[in-house]
Amino acid sequence: MNDQYAVIGNPIGHSKSPLIHAAFAKQTGQALVYSALLAPVDGFAQAVDAFRAAGGRGMNVTIPFKLDAYRYASDLTERAKHAQAVNTLKFEGARVLGDNTDGAGLVRDIEHNLGFNLAGKTVLVMGAGGAARGVLLPLLACKPSALTIANRTPQKALDLAQRFAAHGTVRASDYAGLAGDRYDLIVNATSSSLNEQLPPLPPRLFAPGALAYDLMYGKGLTPFLAFAEANHAQILADGLGMLVEQAAESFYVWRGVRPEAQPVMALLRNAA
Numbered sequence: 001m002n003d004q005y006a007v008i009g010n011p012i013g014h015s016k017s018p019l020i021h022a023a024f025a026k027q028t029g030q031a032l033v034y035s036a037l038l039a040p041v042d043g044f045a046q047a048v049d050a051f052r053a054a055g056g057r058g059m060n061v062t063i064p065f066k067l068d069a070y071r072y073a074s075d076l077t078e079r080a081k082h083a084q085a086v087n088t089l090k091f092e093g094a095r096v097l098g099d100n101t102d103g104a105g106l107v108r109d110i111e112h113n114l115g116f117n118l119a120g121k122t123v124l125v126m127g128a129g130g131a132a133r134g135v136l137l138p139l140l141a142c143k144p145s146a147l148t149i150a151n152r153t154p155q156k157a158l159d160l161a162q163r164f165a166a167h168g169t170v171r172a173s174d175y176a177g178l179a180g181d182r183y184d185l186i187v188n189a190t191s192s193s194l195n196e197q198l199p200p201l202p203p204r205l206f207a208p209g210a211l212a213y214d215l216m217y218g219k220g221l222t223p224f225l226a227f228a229e230a231n232h233a234q235i236l237a238d239g240l241g242m243l244v245e246q247a248a249e250s251f252y253v254w255r256g257v258r259p260e261a262q263p264v265m266a267l268l269r270n271a272a
């Protein structure tokens with residue numbers, strides 16, 4: 001029987017992961033089956049136990065289970081420890097490796113696919129939730145000159161800035177406090193676009209040549225990307241590239257083979 005993998009979440013019907021991993025398996029000639037698993041919100045551990053007992057080799061984890069997966073893992077990678085969230089589980093007998101590939105996916109999309117070199121750049125990350133926690137260490141590892149975290153609830157941004165202070169020049173701000181700043185990269189890691197909203201950003205934040213990156217993806221421009229376009233950001237990107245690149249990184253963790261993400265990104269864009 002082919003090796004079994006799955007994405008677990010609630011809801012899960014919208015997930016593009018089965019399509020992405022089927023495309024990766026075909027591209028790399030890896031014999032595996034990848035399905036979507038809906039688990040009750042209070043039934044994560046039981047659902048994973050059952051999947052493992054049936055021979056499952058690994059899982060992707062999505063909303064609302066990334067913290068449950070963090071607790072479930074017996075071993076954590078450094079990036080999962082810093083994110084305090086797990087989106088990739090690898091089952092090795094009694095051991096369970098917990099990893100977080102979201103930040104690596106973002107950085108790979110920015111540097112490799114968009115050709116935007118992060119070294120020496122000024123970076124603003126909006127948001128202080130799970131997604132922001134996941135991307136901070138991989139972003140800082142690329143040696144930006146400074147990184148600012150802004151959040152609606154400023155205390156959460158302050159807590160994150162303190163936690164990541166050892167990894168680079170990191171400061172926290174509320175949105176009003178950003179007035180007068182200029183950034184080469186602004187990452188929207190809030191969930192505001194889900195509600196067609198926009199954090200209260202002051203104008204003129206984008207430096208010449210700036211990249212605006214929204215973790216959310218979908219048809220057309222998100223409110224943040226529309227704001228960025230109106231405020232002369234040079235490059236606009238949504239989170240589809242990150243989604244496919246984090247999946248490629250998970251595939252690599254499981255199989256030791258790195259698939260090419262760009263053909264699969266094109267497949268998803270054409271299907272949208």
Ligand code: NDP
Nearest residue numbers: 127128129130131152153190191192197199215239242243
């Ligand atoms: P969380 O619920 O953990 O955090 C939400 C964050 O958004 C908080 O910082 C919250 O601020 C802020 N926020 C929510 N609404 C607003 C608003 N109207 N104005 C300003 N700030 C707001 O969510 P996640 O971190 O898990 O996810 C964030 C986004 O990232 C989602 O859209 C998700 O789909 C996307 N994502 C995309 C991925 C990809 O592969 N492309 C991977 C992972 C996530 P406060 O603290 O004040 O409540």
